[in-house]
Amino acid sequence: MIRSDAPVLLEIRGLKASVEDQPILHGVDLTIRAGEIHAVMGRNGSGKSTLSKVLAGHPAYTVTDGAVLYRGEDLLGLEPEQRARIGLFLGFQYPVEIPGVSNLEFLRVATNARRAELGHDELDTFAFEDLVRERLAVVQMDPAFLERSVNEGFSGGEKKRNEILQMALLEPLVAILDETDSGLDIDALRIVAGGVNQLASPDNATLLITHYQRLLDLITPDHVHVMAAGRILRSGGPELALELERTGYEWVDQELAVAGVS
Amino acid sequence: MVASPLARSAQTSPTAAAWQSLVGAPLPSRRQEEWRFSDPAGFSQLEPRLWSGPEPWVDLVLPAGVKRLDAGAAQPQIAAVLEQAHCHEHWPVRLNAAAQGALLPLRVSAEASELVLDLDAADCGEVLAVQVLLLLEPGAQLDLTLRLRATGRSLSSVVIAASLQAGSRLNLAAVAAGHLDASVLAHLAVVQDPTSSLQLTTAAAGWGFSRLEPRIVQRGGGAATRLRALQWVHDDQLADTHSLVRFEGPDGSLDQVHKSVADGNGRSVFNGAVQVPRAAQRTDAAQLSRSLLLSDRARIDTKPELEIVADDVKCAHGATVSQLQSEELFYLRSRGIAEDQAARLLLAGYCDEVLAELPAAAAGWRPLLEQLHREASS
Structure with a gap:
């Protein structure tokens, strides 16, 4: 849903970043308003996963130039937890397995950290169980997964559902979903996409990072951006994703050649 | 190898001479292979004075099915177990005998309820020695928890000798919460008959010097042995586990996981011997050593020592040494969990694999939890 008067939640300006002294992002500009769903598409190595990690504050990535404002305030100076x-x-492409740490306890500690920031009371074990059981419905997840260690032994689909469950509990204003569709069969994809659609509201925004149109068949983006060589090459509406599906990424190479970037 | 002048002077100091005179054998030395990583200076600087406090476990109430044997009958039985476990000549075992400490010889003839033994060396500045004999008759079952504590200068010497007859089951847990100035030397020797079952779970933290030697012998094979251990070192602490599991007949099984955490200047040693002679066909043994290195000054030495002669066996072993995983930390932080809390959660998760197997009396024992908590948050 596009409303030009909706508040800007995330503003990325000229963002450059590197990992192990290897520049990956070469100046990304992107503005995301409340109520919008954006999709960033691109091939492997285009920098789209790096963008998500930089926004979440992964310590392996160094920002070398540019700015990111979250609701008008500097984001890059904050620790990942803040x-x-x-x-x-950030919904992870590869959610991490943490043996010995109970999923339920992890979800409760994370939820309470967010609630404290919002000025809400901490939820005790019982109150949290009620909340989590209600939110499980968003991703049709079996409560048995709450008793297991975080992501340990979960299938690919179960891990992604667990990511969306975390999103349902944390109620973020900006959700970045990195390749949430990878490794999912069509049923799991439907459930995960359904969860994302349920959680989208006029007050929040979603940034989908994906290779494929198939996710965008289920979650309709307002804006589509094509990323290549560490920058956003072209932006458009949902039709841009369909065009990519039809023509592939070859035109991207041509545009890069014209621009003098290999 | 040429001994360093320091080692030689330690051997000939008045204190070392006093230890030798008490035990009837010179102090262990780092020139001996099995003491290569464990400098006995860690405990031998204490004057070898014997425990002068009240005898432990005098008023112990025994559960039904457990009887106390008389000391005269017990001594040959203890000697027999230690000899079968090939450790009767070990220095800590000789020290334990020489110290003539408390003796608790028990015969278990039924399915008994849990027995908890508490031992507190406090800061006595002495050698506190205990010997426990456990004779499990056919089909008998016992859950025994030893909770050992020290709060200052002291040496605890523990020998547990157990004999498990057919169909019996022993669930032995030993938890030990120490102090930088405290040492413990413990031998846990268990001789298993076929169809018996042993679970041994140990957790130790906070000791300046700890040496734990589980010695398990399946004398006819065909028994089940499950070992779980956690040791945590910090500051200048040293924790050394030398385990031996020997199969003397076919169809035995072993499931062993040893975990260690080394922080500060701490040093953790694990040497896991598994012996599978020709008679032990169809042995199924798995040993895993996992170590976590939290400081660039800490040190881990881990060594599986498999001697396999039988040809139809399954023997798996593995050893890993790692640091707190940065991807795990980032994942937790990306959910709003502060870095120090995330590290504590990861450490608790790491220890949980062992602690979850402790019986309630051990798992909820405050001195150990406080040690682990203190070390995890420092």
Whole structure:
């Protein structure tokens, strides 16, 4: 849903970043308003996963230039945990398995960290169980997964559902979903996409990072951006994703050649 | 190898001479292979004075099915177990005998309820020695928890000798919460008959010097042995586990996981011997050593020592040494969990694999939890 008067939640300006002294992002500009769903598409190595990690504050990435404002305030100076508490969420492409740490306890500690930031009371074990059981419905997840260690032994689909469950509990204002569709069969994809659609509201925004149109068949983006060589090459509406599906990424190479970037 | 002048002077100091005179054998030395990583200076600087406090476990109430044997009958039985476990000549075992400490010889003839033994060396500045004999008759079952504590200068010497007859089951847990100036030397020797079952779970933290030697012998094979251990070192602490599991007949099984955490200047040693002679066909043994290195000054030495002669066996072993995983930390932080809390959660998760197997009396024992908590948050 596009409303030009909706508040800007995330503003990325000229963002450059590197990992291990290797420049990956070469100046990304992107503005995301409340109520919008954006999709960033691009091939492997285009920098789209790096963008998500930089926004979430992964310590392996160094920002070398540019700025990111979250609701008008500097984001890049904040620790990853602080970014999460004020409402930024990264859904991982490869959710991490943490043996010995109970999923339920992890979800409760994370939820309470966000609630404290919002000035809400901490939820005790019982109150939290009620909340989590209600939110499980968003992703049709079996409560048995709450008793297991975080993501340990979960299938690909279960891990992604667990990511969306975390999103449902943390109620972020900006959710970045990195390749949430990868490794999912069509049923799991429907459930995960359904969860994302349920959580989208006029007050929050979603940034989908994906290779494929198939996710965008289920979650309709307002804006589509094509990323290549560490920058956004072209932006458009949902039709841009369909065009990519039809023509592939070859035109991207041509545009890069014209621009003198290999 | 040429001994360093320091080692030689330690051997000939008046204190070392006093230890030698008490035990009837010179102090262990780092020139011996099995003491290569464990400098006995860690405990031998204490004057070898024997425990002068009240004898432990005098008023112990025994559960039904457990009887106390008389000391005269017990001594040959203890000697027999230690000899079968090939450790009767070990220095800590000789020290334990020489110290003539408390003796608790028990015969278990039924399915008994849990027995908890508390031992507190406090800061006595002495050698506190205890010997426990456990004779499990066919079909008998016992859950025994030993909770050992020290709060200052002291040496605890523990020998547990157990004999498990057919169909019996022993669930032995030993938890030990120490102090930088405290040492413990413990031998846990268990001789298993076929169809018996042993679970041994140990957790130790906070000791300046700890040496734990589980010695398990399946004398006819065909028994089940499950070992779980956690040791945590910090500051200048040293924790050394030398375990031995020997199969003397076919169809035995072993499931062993040893975990260690080394922080500060701490040093953690694990040497896991598994012996599978020709008679032990169809042995199914798995040993895993996992170590977590939290400081660039800490040190881990881990060594599986498999001697396999039988040809139809399954023997798996593995050893890993790692640091707190940065991706795990980032994942937790990206959910709003502060870095120090995330590290504590990861450490608790790491220890949980062992602690979850402790019986309630051990798992909820405050001195150990406080040690682990203190070390995890420092």
